[in-house]
Structures are given as structure tokens and as C-alpha cells.
Amino acid sequence: MKRFGRIALIGLALFLTLGTFTSLKGQGLELRPEYFIVKDFKLASGEVLPEMKVEYATLGQPQRDASGNITNGVVTCHGWSGSYAQIKLMGEVVGTGKPFDTDRFFIISPTALGSPGSSSPSVSGLGSKFPKYTVSDMVSAQYLLVTEHLKINHLAGVFGASMGGQQTLQWITQYPDFMDWAIPIATSDATKGRLAGIFGVMSHIIQSDPAYEAGDYKEQPRKGMDTAFMGVYLWYFTPAYFKTKYKTNDELLKGLKDAGLGSAQMDANDIIWRNDALWKYDVSKELSKVKARTLVIGVNSDELFPPEDAFIPMAKQIPGATLFAYDSMFGHLGCAFDLKKASQAIVEFLK
Numbered sequence: 001m002k003r004f005g006r007i008a009l010i011g012l013a014l015f016l017t018l019g020t021f022t023s024l025k026g027q028g029l030e031l032r033p034e035y036f037i038v039k040d041f042k043l044a045s046g047e048v049l050p051e052m053k054v055e056y057a058t059l060g061q062p063q064r065d066a067s068g069n070i071t072n073g074v075v076t077c078h079g080w081s082g083s084y085a086q087i088k089l090m091g092e093v094v095g096t097g098k099p100f101d102t103d104r105f106f107i108i109s110p111t112a113l114g115s116p117g118s119s120s121p122s123v124s125g126l127g128s129k130f131p132k133y134t135v136s137d138m139v140s141a142q143y144l145l146v147t148e149h150l151k152i153n154h155l156a157g158v159f160g161a162s163m164g165g166q167q168t169l170q171w172i173t174q175y176p177d178f179m180d181w182a183i184p185i186a187t188s189d190a191t192k193g194r195l196a197g198i199f200g201v202m203s204h205i206i207q208s209d210p211a212y213e214a215g216d217y218k219e220q221p222r223k224g225m226d227t228a229f230m231g232v233y234l235w236y237f238t239p240a241y242f243k244t245k246y247k248t249n250d251e252l253l254k255g256l257k258d259a260g261l262g263s264a265q266m267d268a269n270d271i272i273w274r275n276d277a278l279w280k281y282d283v284s285k286e287l288s289k290v291k292a293r294t295l296v297i298g299v300n301s302d303e304l305f306p307p308e309d310a311f312i313p314m315a316k317q318i319p320g321a322t323l324f325a326y327d328s329m330f331g332h333l334g335c336a337f338d339l340k341k342a343s344q345a346i347v348e349f350l351k
Helices: 002-008 084-090 135-149 163-174 193-208 210-215 222-233 239-245 249-265 268-280 284-289 311-317 331-337 339-350
Strands: 034-042 048-059 073-077 106-110 155-161 179-185 293-299 322-326
Touching: 034 135, 048 084, 048 135, 073 135, 073 163, 084 106, 106 135, 135 163, 135 268, 155 163, 163 179, 163 284, 179 339, 193 210, 193 222, 193 268, 210 222, 210 268, 222 249, 222 268, 284 311, 293 311, 293 331, 293 339, 311 322, 322 339, 331 339
Parallel strands: 073 106, 073 155, 155 179, 179 293, 293 322
Antiparallel strands: 034 048, 048 106
16 A cells, blocks of 8 residues: 555546656556547537637557558547546556457547646636536537547547546547547546545535635635645545555545645646536436447445445446446545456457
């Protein structure tokens, strides 16, 4: 557990920071960002973003059929925050000879709409005037990247964890004929109940900071952001993890304060807008449309997406879906730190 200690103290590690983490360097995933610009991107709300930038990176090489069509494209969607580079957190299952084999697949890793790198309130300069978007809009942007820019008319598959898993589910319900397979990991088909409460409270705390100024702040509302991160951090790991990691209450409080510092790399409106998209997400009534072969992966100790409320009933609603779940001391973050436990299930599924 020691090698994850520093990650755990930097703003929720997997989904609440940007960039590459020290303990995951050397995984062999070399990424170079590229960009695709979409003019007059129409959102589900009807609002139009005059210019939308999509950041992305690729791994592997495209393979083509006799007609020149790319046949091995795979989209991977990142979690609540981060960027195209977050795929490095899956380095134990992505790469040459690994379950998501980069000698076999042409993997496309986009930075989601609303996350810095692609268009977001902070990157666009629009701030509070940036239009509200949905998970459907995030996937629509990725669809344009794949079809218009990369000229792919059918994907081999889509996969992602947490909010990336929600995007995966959005893909297979919004474009059910567009891929052969899908692997949603540690996720759910809707944001309801406690999950909605956790991220709703996170936004409320930030918006309650006087420095937020209804989104027109001159400086980031750091007090609210730090406090919000401290609270959300409590749901990312198991009770056993906290008992093992922090020997005293004072150590725990310090750990929570350190987690709050993860907000230093982020923008308040980016957080609020993304939480709003998460809040509105619901494809539960669309799962019967799924045509892709689907492997649902869950973490038994996940406090954000618990088995009985999230991935088990979801898997039952997806036609022909296979379910694989495993235990992890890391709770929700086990979907990255312990994803190797699902390696064989992924390999068998992708045969």
C-alpha cells in the first residue's frame, strides 16, 4: 500500500488531478496530444459552442480492411477529471501484450468536453458563460473526433472507468450500432441517490464560498474547493483503507487536508459544470438498445458505485452482458490500482 500513499494525498488521485503520477511512470505508454476543432458545435440543450476543441492522443496503429476502413479503433474514456493522459493509470492492462493490446488495437484517448485540454469554462475563456453540457454532449464530441477527423465508421470497442464508464454506456446507447464491444468499469447507468448527493454537496460547498461570486470570480474560491475535495475524498477508499493508512485521528485530518490541496490544479467552474453533467446523467431506460457485447466490471468494495445499487442491476439490464467483480482495499480507486485483477476476464472477453 505504501506506493499509493502519495497519490492518495494528491486530490483523489485517479479522478481529481491532472497529469501523470510518479508511481505510474515507466508503464511504457508514450502519449502525444493532438487537437481537432469543431465549428458551431450544437449541444443537446440547443445552445451552440462557436468553436469546440477536442484534445486526444492515440496508442497503436490503425489496421484497415480491403476498402481502407479502419477496423481496430477503440475509444477509452477517462474519469471525472483528468485528460487523455489518464489512460496511464491503466498501464497494467494497456500496452503491448496486455489485455488492451496496443499491437492489436488502435486506442483513441480523448480529453472529455469540459475538462482542460478540450473546451471547458476555463480553457475557452468563457467562464460562467460557457454553455452547460451533458454526458451525451461529451460523447457527441468524441463521435465527431472518430468519424470526421479520424475517418472511422465503426469501432472495435469502447471502455472506461467511473465517469468514463458512464461515457462508455452513453456511447453504446447513443450509437448502438457503432461498436462491437464495450467494457464499462466501476460505474452506473444513472446518477441517483447517494452518488448524486456526494457530488451535489461538492458543488454546493464551492458555490457557497463568497469568493465564487456566482461563477464570475476573480480568484479561485480555494476555501470552498479545498473543503469540497476533503469531503469527496472520504468516498473514494474503503473504511479498511482509512484504518490502515491513518493510525490516528490527527493523521486522518492531515490526510484529508492534503487531499483538499488537489483542488489547486483545478478551476471551480470546470468542476461545477462537470458535476452538473454528472448530476443529469441517466441512460437506465436506454440499456435495452445495447447491441455491443458488453463486459461490466465492478469493484465489490466501491463506495461510489456499490454492487447492489450500481453495477449488478445495471449488468442485468444490458442484453447478454457478462459481469466480473473483484475485491480491492482501495475501494473505488481499485478500478485503476487493482484493475489487473480483471486482466484474465478482459482477455477472455476480447478473444
